[in-house]
Amino acid sequence: MTVVDDALAPAPWRPGFATTDPDHAAQVIRDSYQISRGVRMPARPEDFHFAQQMQDGDGFALGRFRCPSPIGYRGPQGGVYCIDQVYRGRVGFLTSRHDLRAVAGEVFLVPNDEPWEAATDDVDVAGMMLDRERVAAYAASVSGSEDLTFTGLDPVSPGAAHFWDATVAHVRDTVLDDAVARESPLVQGEAFRMLAAALLTTFPNTARAAEGGRVPRVEPAVVRRAAQFMDEHAHDAIGLEDVAAAARVSPRALQMAFRRHRDQTPLEYLRRVRMARAHQDLRDGDPTRGDTVAEIAARWGFGNAGRFSGEYRRVHGCSPNETLRR
Known part of the structure; x- marks a missing residue:
């Protein structure tokens, strides 16, 4: 060991x-x-x-x-x-x-x-x-290896063991311990891919060997820092410059990193996080207390209630008003 x-x-x-x-x-x-x-x-x-x-x-x-x-x-x-x-x-x-x-x-x-x-x-x-x-x-999607076999039970290095531990801690603290994140398919999918990438990076396996000891598309720290910042500050009036500063890179470098590793822009990710938070607020809302779709949409940065409703229906398959009144 x-x-x-x-x-x-x-x-x-x-x-x-x-x-x-x-x-x-x-x-x-x-x-x-x-x-x-x-x-x-x-x-x-x-x-x-x-x-x-x-x-x-x-x-x-x-x-x-x-x-x-x-x-x-x-x-x-x-x-x-x-x-x-x-x-x-x-x-x-x-x-x-x-x-x-x-x-x-x-x-x-x-x-x-x-x-x-x-x-x-x-x-x-x-x-x-x-x-x-x-x-x-x-x-298979990241390495082309169709027959995944783990060839050892021990991490490839002490650093790899710490990397795995840090990945688990991040998922535990920002996904599993967060009610909104637990309800978001997007956040859940990203968490699974992060864990799968860390597993392939930490322990010896045929996919890792096929890439010369390297598994592609493991997200760099800059992307993880940016995503965490947006998760924590989705309720604030933040823009690309703020996210880039938190990730300690230029806005252009952040855009390129997100495009490469998540196939989306940072602000697209932020919009999806805010949509997930709005969805949770609609589920928790009560019209008898005065909660409205327009107020909840505005709370999460969606100023046009009609446009928000259309986007919400595409994501969740129902109108925000239906969710609020369940």
Whole structure:
């Protein structure tokens, strides 16, 4: 395993489920992590407690659990790639080809193409799961490799491990923890592509090898900084110059980066973010309190209510007035 010099920083802990019943915990683990061949709980259930948080996205899910007791597992996991980050304790996976041991501060890819036996002991572990078919389709689109195979479970470098951790943290904090972003297909799609690109960049695989160790179209930091700035300031009167300044590049360079990596301009992205926020406000609105389509549209920078209504219908398949009155 690659040992990261500085242990990966633990994410905020917000358990959504807790139990002292081993059988209940086993069922939750099987369902949440798609473990196909069973979960083995400790022999002394009176000492047992288990807590988990789970956040779902479109094509991805981030789970995290804590359990001081030893647990055994038999995989593989169905239909997903799972990348685990260990915050505490010990994790082991044994297959016909791999004998993997991980401790706090390490990140690894769970074996995905063969049966495995696994064990955890006194752990705090987070696992990002990505839909396998969608990852394969993304890999084919960016590298031309039709047969995606991961050739190792360890990150290609400590820097790659930190890159993966930073990508997961960004998606967790700006997509999974944001009610508007969770409702936006655009934001969800971008988050999945970001995670898929980070997965292909972090772990050795045939798509990466086909590109000489480089996966194309991984967004540069300038695009991510600009997108994050627009996500956070969509309610403000910002323009291209403001976004470029936040991204620390010229407006022209930012335009070119967005065109290359997102096939849109920065202001087109901003308009879509604002449309998503307007959609959320319409869903949350109440006409009996005086909420109107025109007021909500203006709040998000759409000065012409008629034009907003036409654009909204193209995106959401119904009128904004229909959404407001549901």
